[in-house]
Amino acid sequence: MLSPKLLQELRNYWRGLRRKPTVWLFPGTDAIRRSASTTKVLWTACKNAAERAGLEHRHIHPHTLRHCFATHLLEAGADLRTIQMLLGHRDLEETTIYLHLSGGISGPSSRKAAQETVHSLMKRSFSWRMAR
Numbered sequence: 001m002l003s004p005k006l007l008q009e010l011r012n013y014w015r016g017l018r019r020k021p022t023v024w025l026f027p028g029t030d031a032i033r034r035s036a037s038t039t040k041v042l043w044t045a046c047k048n049a050a051e052r053a054g055l056e057h058r059h060i061h062p063h064t065l066r067h068c069f070a071t072h073l074l075e076a077g078a079d080l081r082t083i084q085m086l087l088g089h090r091d092l093e094e095t096t097i098y099l100h101l102s103g104g105i106s107g108p109s110s111r112k113a114a115q116e117t118v119h120s121l122m123k124r125s126f127s128w129r130m131a132r
Contacts, residue, residue: 010025024036024037026041028041039062042062043061043062046060046061046062046064046065047060066087067098070083070086070087070095070098071098073086074098074099080092080095080096080098080099083095083098
């Protein structure tokens with residue numbers, strides 16, 4: 001799932017650490033380094049990356065990256081259930097929004113049809129489990 005460039009950057013980051021973190025890949029700055037980086041650090045990194053990419057006029061935030069990740073997975077052929085698990089959605093219906101974002105489904109009636117299909121599949125899955 002990681003691009004070769006990102007994987008190399010993460011390896012360089014890891015190798016460059018004098019003290020390897022034991023809990024978080026990107027620990028906070030507290031003395032014992034047992035907490036994660038703050039949300040402010042993430043927002044700032046996202047803002048700086050958007051500026052470097054020439055997107056400072058766009059409203060890019062960490063959640064934008066999450067949406068892009070899910071949409072790219074869907075366009076690459078990943079199924080909704082896999083995307084649901086990766087994003088941590090409780091309800092598969094939450095994940096159906098990416099059908100619309102990817103261009104796979106357009107308009108409210110198509111989105112409604114996709115949601116009805118998801119509900120139908122979930123009902124079948126539930127009744128199959130109950131029959132076992």
